Amino acid sequence: MTAHETSARGVIGDAARRTGRGRLVLAALLVLLLVMAALSFFPFYWLLASSAKTPLEIVQSPPSWWPADFSLASYSQAWSSLDFALYFGNSVVISAGVLLLRLSICLLAAYSLSRLRPPLAGVLMFLITVIIMVPPITYFVPQYVNITDVPFLGISLVNTWWAIWLPGITAPVVILLFKQFFDQLPGELFEAAAIDGAGSLRTLFRVVMPLSRPVLAVTAIYTFIGVWQDFLWPLLTLPDDQLWPLEVAIFRLRGGSVPLNIQMAGMVIATIPMVAVFLIFQRQIVRGIVLSEGK
């Protein structure tokens, strides 16, 4: 019961809740929310139920509400004979690489902009953050050309992890969040570190990073979700079927000869990590939204 939490108060007051009309309004709202919840949850149920059906039952019309021959064989088939273990691993490698590179390089850049007073700091900050306002489609095509022929190096990154890792580093939003957080750390901390003779790198590791755990967690979660769900960029830059991440594999294997229940099992495999991240980190995800609201 959160009834006595002051911030929990809604539009309808305590007295009105006990009147007949107030109860009616609340009941109507509850019905609305139950419909909303059903619309949200049901597709998840349908995905799971479809994956547990046999290839014949899944295409029968009208569809059955509950799998008659409940079987999880589709998962083992997807995992081993259809290489979903490989695709899952690829998705993990891609996400881990972007996570590691993006967070560390953004951390260094934001720390420098916030605390080390580089020359032209204001201009550089503007140049970085202005990209947030540019829709990615504007530079999408030449960015792809760049991957096929990297400027100055003259090599192609197509079919290498770097094709996703390197452009994945450029996250102006993450720099902005880090910088805002570092700006708010008390100056005494840095003075104390300087008096102790700590260099800038040691200050970053010993002072800044331990304090930045909340903002690091939020950006890591959002990065992971964004990279895991990404589709078009890996579709273009990783044509080799040994390198496909889950989203690309699911798209490429559709139609063809793969039975529908196995496709659904593959889709469940791609969704599970996202749902798990949400259930585990729900607080951080909500905090990320509040943090970004500037409150």
Place this chain on the structure above:
Amino acid sequence: MREDAAVIMPPADSPATLSGREREATAPAAPGRRGRRRASARRRLVALAYLAPMLVTMAVFVYYPLVQGFSYAFQKVNLLDPPVAVGLENFRRVLADPAFWPAWQNVGLYTVLILFFANLLPLVISLAIHELRWGRSFFQLAACLPMMMPPVVTALLFDWIFDPGAGLLNSLLSTFGIGPQPFLQSPSQSLPSVAAIAIWGSWGLAALVYLAALQQIPPELYEATEIDGAGIVRRIRHVTLPQVRGQILILLLLGIISASQIFTQPYVLTGGGPADSTVSVVQLVYRYAFEYGDLGGASALSLMFLVVLACISAGYMAVTNRMARI
């Protein structure tokens, strides 16, 4: 879920920021003028070294492609021959494409539908959730779970649910006595169907933002209007709406920017068809670049898109700023 979701609004510089910086500026420096100068040169070098990896990757993978995109728009580019300047030829060719105007019209429709159902309607849902004394976290979970499903999975799952033959939706409709509908396969139903799928996968973000904002409204505001005898509708109009106004305006702007760039859903579900009824502008860019191999045309189209989107965003901000002053 959009990757830029983590930043809705950059917070204004807080007083803590300034005092922190000031304190640092007056921090004790190394003794001796020459030593200080050498120390500050070294400090600047270190500061730049920390920034260098980011600046280099930004230069190679953002700024350079951005400039290249502008120049491609006025050149014949196809990856095989060296680029040749062609003036406005790319723009003429793209404008003559029979899918050009349908794409813009579709994007307008997508944007309106997505703004209404995924950015405004969630306010109603959030208000309802906020009225509850229990089960709030359950309904918050229900609101958010769809955006955790990867968009490709969402698209393919609904492709199956919307299937005219053995799909779930038609068998549901038949229990209400409604005959089978073609959904994604008919030019008149395809766009609303694609939009509905995009909306299902994205409205949770707005709901989360509104829920967070509603929790910030001081209860005294409601109590004061209650004493004045204001009814529920008036309380929503005079207390709730002004308090979440900022969130509504920002979500609408972000909604315009992201909805107008819709790609994955029409690409996966219909490929833009039938008869270009679901094709979007970004999808047209994709077609030019990766199906026709016409990078010049693709860049000309992206440039037009950028200009239109920038004008709409600027207009939106000008209008909302003026409204704020009244």
